[in-house]
Amino acid sequence: MSEEQIHNLRNEALSLIMGTTTQEELENLRINYLGRQGKINQATAELKNLPAEKKSVVGKIINDAKVAIENALFAQKEKLSTKDGQTTWFDPTIPSVQPQRGHLHLVTYAIEEISQIFNHLGFVRVRYPEVEWDWFAFESLNMPASHPARDEWETFFVDTKSHPKYGNMVLTPHTSSGQVREMERVKMPPIRMINIAKCYRRQSDVSHVPMFHQFEGLVVDKDISIVHLKGTLDYFARRFFGASRKIRLRPYHFQFTEPSFEVDVSCGVCNGSGCKLCKAGWLELGGAGMVHPNVLTNGGIDPSKFCGFAFGWGVERTFMMKAGIKIDDIRILYNADLRFLKQF
Numbered sequence: 001m002s003e004e005q006i007h008n009l010r011n012e013a014l015s016l017i018m019g020t021t022t023q024e025e026l027e028n029l030r031i032n033y034l035g036r037q038g039k040i041n042q043a044t045a046e047l048k049n050l051p052a053e054k055k056s057v058v059g060k061i062i063n064d065a066k067v068a069i070e071n072a073l074f075a076q077k078e079k080l081s082t083k084d085g086q087t088t089w090f091d092p093t094i095p096s097v098q099p100q101r102g103h104l105h106l107v108t109y110a111i112e113e114i115s116q117i118f119n120h121l122g123f124v125r126v127r128y129p130e131v132e133w134d135w136f137a138f139e140s141l142n143m144p145a146s147h148p149a150r151d152e153w154e155t156f157f158v159d160t161k162s163h164p165k166y167g168n169m170v171l172t173p174h175t176s177s178g179q180v181r182e183m184e185r186v187k188m189p190p191i192r193m194i195n196i197a198k199c200y201r202r203q204s205d206v207s208h209v210p211m212f213h214q215f216e217g218l219v220v221d222k223d224i225s226i227v228h229l230k231g232t233l234d235y236f237a238r239r240f241f242g243a244s245r246k247i248r249l250r251p252y253h254f255q256f257t258e259p260s261f262e263v264d265v266s267c268g269v270c271n272g273s274g275c276k277l278c279k280a281g282w283l284e285l286g287g288a289g290m291v292h293p294n295v296l297t298n299g300g301i302d303p304s305k306f307c308g309f310a311f312g313w314g315v316e317r318t319f320m321m322k323a324g325i326k327i328d329d330i331r332i333l334y335n336a337d338l339r340f341l342k343q344f
């Protein structure tokens, strides 16, 4: 076979391979060109008839033609198998596209951090029902039916039969509903509870969401005073917000604590001197106070022997007050916008 004939053989094979439409046609071509009786082997067998100086040159051209045909067969096989819907050739050693990694929601991180801080102080984390009876949410907390204080809690009522003893069914408007439940569970003080749970209110604006989280502390023991309350909240503020942050108590009113306070934390941006973010250097955190004797009685605890303190703050608002985090609208925490969530 002359050099020209081998070139023609190679071009003919490549064009036929590219024109195939089934694996069967392709296999026939492979046998025809590369099989034991195939044209490439025939050309190789004829090499012995060539003069010695030509043998190596033609031998190389035959070998090149063989490699080109093999590559073309392989490429066409791939193409046809994709087209036929069969599995394509898969190389498991090629690095894959990395799936995106998510992370826990920032409120979940905040809940974890809050739990750990109170854990250090010996508080036990508990959880009570999100769908609750009126008795635990209001009545046992010194807010009898039709008391005007209830209005502030803008409650969702569940449209179902009321309980003969506990009244209407509601979505928990605050974690204080766990106070009497915890007293009934522990029965005999000391109590050191931290209740972190979802709460629901008919509210939605830049500083309110209809579903939010509160963390509620309750301590009941002998000789508990406001000093214990202030010390506990100070410890929390320093651990959660930073060593330089302080808290202060302002007189307030809640039906279930007496005396009652609003708790403020010093602003992390201006350090208490007053800036755009805060009002005169302080940010409002939530409520607190000394447990009302009626609440202790409703929980089966003798108020002449025991007393205690309680506090209840919003997890979202507390988290937003951490230094360096400025969120203008609380609702952004829950509208699942990845551009926001990925920053944390």
Ligand code: FA5
Pocket (backbone or CB within 6 Å): 152, 173, 174, 175, 176, 201, 203, 207, 208, 209, 210, 211, 212, 214, 216, 254, 257, 260, 284, 285, 286, 287, 288, 289, 310, 311, 312, 313, 314, 315, 316, 317, 318, 330
């Ligand atoms: C209460 O809910 C009282 N149970 C707190 C308390 C507990 C006082 C124990 C005394 C003793 P208040 O309604 O102010 O109080 O709510 C407490 C905190 O919950 C608020 O300061 C705020 O941080 C958060 N909060 C209330 N409503 C919403 C809402 N709709 N969206 C987001 N956070 C809220």
